[in-house]
Amino acid sequence: MHKRAAGAGRRFESSPFVKEAGPLWKQATAAAFLDALAAGDLPGRAFNRWLGQDYHFARGLLSFQAIVLARVPRPAHATLIGGLAALDSELVWFEAHARRRDVSLDAPLHPACRRYTDFLIRAAYTEHPRALVAMLFGVEVSYLAAWSALEPKGPYAEFIERWSNPRFEEYVQALRRLAEEHHDAAGQQLFNEVLVHEREFWRMSREG
Amino acid sequence: MGQPLHAALWDRAAELAERCVRHPFVEGLGDGTLTEEIFKRYVAQDAYFLRAYLSAYALCAARAHDREAAALLVELQQGTLGELVLHAGYARRLEIDLAGVRPYRAAAAYCDFLLRTAWHETLDRTLAAMTPCMRLYSHLGTELARRGGSERRYGDWVKTYSGEEFGRLVGRLESLLDRVAEDTPAVEEHYLYALSCENDFFTASLEGGP
Numbered sequence: 086m087h088k089r090a091a092g093a094g095r096r097f098e099s100s101p102f103v104k105e106a107g108p109l110w111k112q113a114t115a116a117a118f119l120d121a122l123a124a125g126d127l128p129g130r131a132f133n134r135w136l137g138q139d140y141h142f143a144r145g146l147l148s149f150q151a152i153v154l155a156r157v158p159r160p161a162h163a164t165l166i167g168g169l170a171a172l173d174s175e176l177v178w179f180e181a182h183a184r185r186r187d188v189s190l191d192a193p194l195h196p197a198c199r200r201y202t203d204f205l206i207r208a209a210y211t212e213h214p215r216a217l218v219a220m221l222f223g224v225e226v227s228y229l230a231a232w233s234a235l236e237p238k239g240p241y242a243e244f245i246e247r248w249s250n251p252r253f254e255e256y257v258q259a260l261r262r263l264a265e266e267h268h269d270a271a272g273q274q275l276f277n278e279v280l281v282h283e284r285e286f287w288r289m290s291r292e293g
Numbered sequence: 294m295g296q297p298l299h300a301a302l303w304d305r306a307a308e309l310a311e312r313c314v315r316h317p318f319v320e321g322l323g324d325g326t327l328t329e330e331i332f333k334r335y336v337a338q339d340a341y342f343l344r345a346y347l348s349a350y351a352l353c354a355a356r357a358h359d360r361e362a363a364a365l366l367v368e369l370q371q372g373t374l375g376e377l378v379l380h381a382g383y384a385r386r387l388e389i390d391l392a393g394v395r396p397y398r399a400a401a402a403y404c405d406f407l408l409r410t411a412w413h414e415t416l417d418r419t420l421a422a423m424t425p426c427m428r429l430y431s432h433l434g435t436e437l438a439r440r441g442g443s444e445r446r447y448g449d450w451v452k453t454y455s456g457e458e459f460g461r462l463v464g465r466l467e468s469l470l471d472r473v474a475e476d477t478p479a480v481e482e483h484y485l486y487a488l489s490c491e492n493d494f495f496t497a498s499l500e501g502g503p
């Protein structure tokens with residue numbers, strides 16, 4: 086068994102971004118899809134749909150993060166470049182899983198996934214770099230919190246472990262430090278919007 | 294010779310366009326039964342959208358390959374500014390606060406799509422994303438005028454979009470699309486997705502969000 090960052094979400098509840106997000110935090114980090122996945126009774130079809138859409142999302146996130154990297158000040162570079170390298174490995178990993186499970190990665194974008202990536206990439210060009218770091222923190226911390234709340238067992242244990250390991254938590258802590266250097270209303274607003282998109286993404290994964 | 298690209302795309306969008314014509318929001322606009330409350334919501338959301346639309350024109354102008362295209366895009370921007378004047382008139386008469394508009398999710402999604410495309414993608418795809426809005430409104434205006442909508446409660450709206458001046462601008466935008474874009478799957482996809490956003494926009498205006 087790998088070392089795990091079990092329940093990592095709790096360690097971020099003291100963040101002003103999480104506190105001010107109110108009920109959105111829970112809505113973005115707990116989902117019927119994840120409960121079914123952890124219980125081992127998620128239909129294979131729902132999992133494969135999620136896999137295809139999450140791959141699209143990861144590619145959109147890669148674009149977002151690359152643009153953000155070009156716009157943030159020098160001290161943020163190392164963390165964001167490390168994150169980009171990890172995203173690239175993640176795409177390779179998705180591609181291998183898709184081949185094994187015979188999932189097409191060219192499936193059309195679901196509207197929930199499209200709205201999320203359109204939002205990220207539009208914002209990457211038009212919002213202040215400080216607020217963009219808050220957005221990236223929102224994307225990653227909600228993902229960490231959602232997955233690390235699950236027990237790594239059943240048919241999808243490998244997926245649970247991937248997003249609840251200590252190295253991922255270290256990365257999210259580094260993003261948190263960068264984001265919290267400037268906590269303002271504009272950054273909070275965008276952080277909240279990220280959480281709304283996360284919630285809608287999980288709903289789509291469950292309901293199609 | 295086949296038909297020009299803009300006409301081919303509009304043909305392929307016939308079902309989506311028809312859904313907009315039959316949308317209860319549009320029908321209410323035409324027969325005047327739409328409540329003032331719903332119309333006010335719509336004007337506020339549309340003004341929010343048009344500001345994104347203006348930015349997209351500006352980004353297109355920055356990418357234009359020649360002076361003729363750039364000049365045309367400036368002219369189209371003027372047309373959108375004219376629409377915003379119409380909205381400001383409604384805002385004064387109906388006491389709508391256009392400054393503090395919070396977009397509904399459908400409006401935000403449409404603006405995000407348009408601006409993502411304009412900033413991040415190519416001129417042809419951006420024009421493909423922008424054309425349906427203009428063509429659809431001209432179509433709706435003409436259709437509602439044919440049903441007598443110009444003489445009813447929202448006659449100003451119907452007259453604006455069924456008018457010759459608006460139709461001329463639509464034709465100019467479509468001629469630019471024909472000149473710049475090829476008939477690729479991405480161009481078609483952007484065109485059709487924009488039309489589906491129009492339909493969602495009407496629904497959100499009717500329902501008041503979320």
